[in-house]
Amino acid sequence: MTLLEGILVALAGVLAGGINTLVGSGTLITFPTLLAFGVPPVTANVSNTIGLVPGSISGAIGYRRELAGQRARVLRLSSASLVGGVLGALLLLVLPASAFEAIVPVLILLGIVLVVLGPSISRRVAARHAERGGLPHHGAWWVWPSVLLAGIYGGYFGAAQGVLLMAILGIGIDEALQRLNGIKNILGAVVNGVSGLVFAVVAPVDWQVVLLIAVGAVVGGQLGAKVGRRLPDPWLRATIVVVGLVALTAFLVG
Template identity: 45%
Template sequence: MTWLDQLVVLAAGLGAGILTSTVGVASLLSFPVLVAVGLPPVVANTSNTVGMTPAGLSGSFGYRRELAEHPGVTVAVLITAGCGSVAGSLLLLWLPGSVFEAVVPWLILGTCVLVGVQPRLSRFLRQHATDTEPRVRVSGPTAVFATLTGAYGGYFGAGSGVMMMAVLGFGTDLEFRTVNALKTFAVMASNVVATVIFVAIADLDWLAVGLLAAGSVVGGYVGARIGRRLPAAVLRSMIVVVGIGAATFMLVH
């Protein structure tokens, strides 16, 4: 990479770090940049996952207050996202990338719609539910979908944060800011597990990894501070708009 390419990758890491802790579509910024500077797609994907791990760590640290509010849910998210990521990471190395990438835009579009309609649909479900107690634990079905989201995060990752927000939004009655924090924590857990696997058996571009890591560790913490202060309606709208835009971009390219 030229010095200009390196600067672009560093800036992409910073921007993607902010997106990790806010709208949850970080890889849709950082992954195309790595491909644009000349990395093969699979190497770009694995290097992107490793390089973006610091964003999840710093973002989770920034959301530590929210994560401590419901420790049981936090542990459940850690386990489901981490276990799912094992399967997803291995699939990335064993299967052609085109197998899964063909459905990625549609998955992102679908989850953006779910995030957008979740408040009204959740209110409707609560009004017709026999159990009036707030759902502050992860149920079996929610755990299954969280594990599948973790698998997707280990495989490709773009939009996995949006998907996790949809899963937790429908599966629990937690505050939106807490769900956003758990989403960031889930991305971190998925990336950490995938990083261990990729470092052991995958091809990585360590220069790209270092540049992304340097930018993303700052961006992740900054994004957490932004995400905590944004009103739920504004943050939800940002997630939907950015997610739909990213999915549309992937479909036309």
């Protein structure tokens, strides 16, 4: 890889890290960039997954204020992401690419719709649980298995995983969207981290690419956190929808 290509990959990492912290779907920037520079698809997928982990951690650190008081919730949901990430990585190794290619656009569209309808749905969910004493601290019963399913998808191919997670968390947990975004960053880091470890054992890794994306993603994660934390909930929700629509278009056109 030439010096110019390395710089461009690092810049792609900055953009991906920022977008992942805000919403998710940073993979839609880094993965095509690596392919354009001649990195084999499998190596690009594996290296990209590992390289984006530090960016997710950086974004989570940027949201540390919003994460205050959510330790138990984060630990519980992280267990779902951990299991889901492993399962998703294993599915990538055994299933044909066409198996998930058909469902990815459907999942992204579902995530977008749920994000848009999130406030209305969450009010109804909260109202029902209010009659029973309110929502549990960890959210509705279906949040954990839904995060598990999102982790499976993320372990297979992480683009727009954040859109799905924000839809799940926003509807199932009675909490401010910014605080849920902090949780989303940690869950994304868990999925990418565990699936990356699985990939590293069974697939070729370009550690130069990993380093370049990681450095860029760490910077992007901090920038994304600074921007994202200042966005009012409606603007953050609108950003999620826009990025989700871009991701959906990219999959359908591609």
